[in-house]
Ligand SMILES: Nc1ncnc2c1ncn2[C@@H]1O[C@H](COP(=O)(O)OP(=O)(O)OP(=O)(O)O)[C@@H](O)[C@H]1O
């Protein structure tokens with residue numbers, strides 16, 4: 001349903017997309033995982049016909065973004081990274097308007113708006129101006145707007161960033177039910193856990209290129225199943241402790257050492273057993289620990305493993321001038 005080949009896009013001399021290839025079969029969810037600036041939103045904008053690529057091609061439900069942008073827009077629902085709702089309208093009016101813009105009847109638009117407000121736990125504030133909504137409510141309203149017309153393909157750009165845990169779980173549920181009704185979803189995220197929950201397949205992108213592809217399990221297998229973290233009491237013990245953790249963990253531990261936070265982290269294929277052994281070793285060597293934990297791999301770990309370095313994080317812009325409002329998206 002989504003096919004991307006050799007997609008490239010530069011802004012001046014800067015290559016935001018550098019020969020990207022992606023496929024999403026019908027009814028599946030592809031998680032596009034990447035750090036700030038990886039090119040996720042740029043991919044989404046090309047795919048939704050809001051941005052022209054310099055090279056390569058992309059098709060949605062068989063429609064080319066270059067040759068048949070109208071066909072693409074008819075097949076796709078978008079929830080952009082920054083919620084684009086009409087602040088002057090109520091939640092209900094926002095969804096009703098979207099239905100009407102998609103050519104649905106008054107009655108169908110009204111029914112669909114109520115149904116979605118209910119599904120997204122917004123019924124109580126349905127009559128309030130969206131300008132008075134919290135960030136999470138806006139996000140949910142925006143997401144609801146993307147699926148008003150039940151498009152066969154839905155593109156969600158970081159749908160849960162900024163949501164509270166309840167909002168995140170609700171959103172995951174909505175996405176799962178979309179998928180079970182046959183919708184194809186491309187979802188960008190910075191959270192491995194989210195991709196893990198929702199995506200059939202994951203593509204990790206960095207600097208506008210796919211650097212790894214696979215299921216969540218396949219990717220996690222690459223970083224080792226779990227990691228241990230220890231924080232030392234004394235900064236002077238770092239070197240000795242690192243050597244000890246390294247020998248306990250064995251080859252392939254991929255140690256990470258942060259002198260500032262006095263934290264040492266290592267891949268722990270045997271999980272808790274390795275944690276216990278490391279703590280015992282450190283204690284016997286007289287290197288006190290103030291904090292110790294076992295954790296699942298994070299996106300950072302995947303990146304560390306794939307690229308050998310941490311993703312550098314440019315400060316996020318307060319608002320994105322490139323992200324068009326929903327109305328522009330519909331009129332485009
Ligand atoms: N219109 C533009 N003009 C100039 N540079 C741009 C433009 N749009 C994007 N970029 C740059 O392209 C790169 C990729 O941006 P993009 O928004 O696709 O990243 P992202 O993966 O969505 O990041 P984030 O997780 O922060 O949303 C960034 O370095 C960004 O600054």
Ligand SMILES: [Mg+2]
Pocket residue numbers: 040041042081157
């Ligand atoms: Mg983005």
